[in-house]
Amino acid sequence: xxxxESGGGLTQPGGSLRLSCAASGFIFSLHGFRWYRQAPGKxxxxxxxxxxxxxxNYVDSVKGRFTISRDNAKSTVYLQxxxxxxxxxxxxxxxxxSNTVNYWGQGTQVTVSS
Numbered sequence: 001x002x003x004x005e006s007g008g009g010l011t012q013p014g015g016s017l018r019l020s021c022a023a024s025g026f027i028f029s030l031h032g033f034r035w036y037r038q039a040p041g042k043x044x045x046x047x048x049x050x051x052x053x054x055x056x057n058y059v060d061s062v063k064g065r066f067t068i069s070r071d072n073a074k075s076t077v078y079l080q081x082x083x084x085x086x087x088x089x090x091x092x093x094x095x096x097x098s099n100t101v102n103y104w105g106q107g108t109q110v111t112v113s114s
Contacts, residue, residue: 021094037090043046
């Protein structure tokens with residue numbers, strides 16, 4: 001199982017970024033995926049979850065600003081982030097649970113600063 005994130009970077013407050021998580025090594029369409037983030041000195045936080053059905057859940061702090069989606073044909077999960085705030089600054093991780101094992105990507109840094 002491999003998860004590879006991309007799309008992070010530096011943006012100003014109010015800006016947008018789209019993160020991608022390319023997955024391989026398992027049947028993508030049968031699994032739900034999560035995006036977590038971890039800011040310096042803080043615990044890792046669940047940001048968004050997309051089920052195999054396509055249903056989604058979000059932490060309250062990103063509702064209306066972030067959108068998680070999936071492309072089963074490309075085995076890729078996305079996190080579209082808009083109206084970014086400095087408090088969104090963190091390393092963002094893609095996560096999947098397959099056969100009871102937790103898998104993580106390497107993370108991608110998102111920095112929101114003027």
